[in-house]
Amino acid sequence: MRSLNISWGISYPRNQTGWDPLNDLNRILGNEQIKEFFYSSIAHNKISHAYIFEGEKGSGKKMLANAFSKILQCRGEGTKPCGKCSSCLQVDHHNHPDVIWVTHEKANVISVGEIRTQVINTVDIQPYKGPYKIYIIDEAEKMNPSAQNAILKTIEEPADYAVIFLLTANRGAFLPTVLSRCISLTVKPVPVSLIRRHLTDRLGIDPGMAEFYAGFSMGNVGKAMAIAGSVEFNEMREHALELVRHFHEMEDYELDGRAKECRVYKDRIREYLDIIRMWFRDILIWKTTGDQERLLFRGDFPVLCRQAERLSLASLSRIFDHLGETDRQITANVNFEAAMDLLFFAVRRLFSPS
Ligand SMILES: [Zn+2]
Structure with a gap:
């Protein structure tokens, strides 16, 4: 088994069978800086309470948030995420009680009511299982100003165990007060050559077609995979x-x-x-x-x-x-x-x- 050895001694195994190939940080293509940042945060136990991931649709924001959640919540021994413990499995299946994907009913807006019921009213309840209580808000730019103001209080005075991920295609839509309280990370396009190799080596796609899908996606892994399939x-x-x-x-x-x-x-x-x-x-x-x-x-x-x-x-x-x-x-x-x-x-x- 090959390992990715990080300088501070944490070993992240690769190619281990039984893993969801898409949900582990070390299997996410590109964006090495973000991965290093996470590994470093965990190694130094410096987990922030609020992160913004900015990147276009399909750029891998959800996979990164999922992978980071998995590492934070893993209950296994040794290397994290172990990929086998009940926490890891639950995060992968989106049914971990302490990893909450905030949902919204209307296509274009996340309302203050939705933030209240799903975040504010539950954040004071201790995590059931994991060391953290993680909220992931996809398309967070759709939070209207009152929704943003509502979540601001949670970000400003967070419970020790609370971590909020705001995933967005446009961080310009956030109030300056929200922006100033979050660690902002930009999810960058992945080199076309990496996507091409992923498509041919892992998914068995014909090299000529892989070349097209990778190039057409302009570095957007999600898009490349979606069009390929x-x-x-x-x-x-x-x-x-x-x-x-x-x-x-x-x-x-x-x-x-x-x-x-x-x-x-x-x-x-x-x-x-x-x-x-x-x-x-x-x-x-x-x-x-x-x-x-x-x-x-x-x-x-x-x-x-x-x-x-x-x-x-x-x-x-x-x-x-x-x-x-x-x-x-x-x-x-x-x-x-x-x-x-x-x-x-x-x-x-x-x-x-x-
Ligand atoms: Zn685990």
């Missing part, structure tokens, strides 16, 4: 690729047809547009660097090359402008099909004759 995404990817591969030779009726078919992907249209963007980004990279290794769609290299010959840098720049404009139109609720139609025709026009 999504039939819907992969169908959409194929649809978008069939379009871009033949853009330069498509007839009007074919472009119209494609625009109509896109309606199926309306809910994920930004990802659809991103696939198109990545395709032309590959052409741009190929034209400017000649580095085939950096291309996401290496499998389509001959087609990329052919299109590269027919697109000037100025044309590519126009394509990116059109894609941005389509994003804006969709946000502004312009007729969906018309916006896609406009985009497809505009892009085709930019190819010079062969």
Whole structure:
């Protein structure tokens, strides 16, 4: 068994069977600084009462909060988390009595009532089982000002055993008083190469596809895993690729047809547009660097090359402008099909004759 030996002598075993591979700190990809920070806090017994984890959706905030909770609550002997004791198992299954995931009913707001009933009214009750009582509030930016003010008191005068994790995509939404009382940690994008290796080595995904998922996720592990496992995404990817591969030779009726078919992907249209963007980004990279290794769609290299010959840098720049404009139109609720139609025709026009 290989071990990750931390300088202060705590040993965190790896590859131990029976562990949830996603929930242990040492198995979370990237973000070494945050992990080191946790290990150090635990080793020096300096656990703070309130942490903010900021990072985009899918960046791993929940996994980090879960992993840290597990280490704090572990009742096992030796290395922590042991991964086997009832505490560890309960944290993993989200049913540990002292690790409370705060829930909210309305999609866009966490109300003061929800903070009161789930946090403030329970925090004075001693932990049932673990040494700590941990509250995890996901999408904490949705706490309205009164909810934030309510939790502030708990953060300012915490019970010894209380630890609060505020997970957020936007710490700017917190009141300055909340911000000043929390330790803020930024969850950063994970290097694409690490995600790619994770997808191929651990999940057995074909290297070419892993390259695409990792690159497309822009360092967001959650997103990479979600799209890798999504039939819907992969169908959409194929649809978008069939379009871009033949853009330069498509007839009007074919472009119209494609625009109509896109309606199926309306809910994920930004990802659809991103696939198109990545395709032309590959052409741009190929034209400017000649580095085939950096291309996401290496499998389509001959087609990329052919299109590269027919697109000037100025044309590519126009394509990116059109894609941005389509994003804006969709946000502004312009007729969906018309916006896609406009985009497809505009892009085709930019190819010079062969
Ligand atoms: Zn344990």
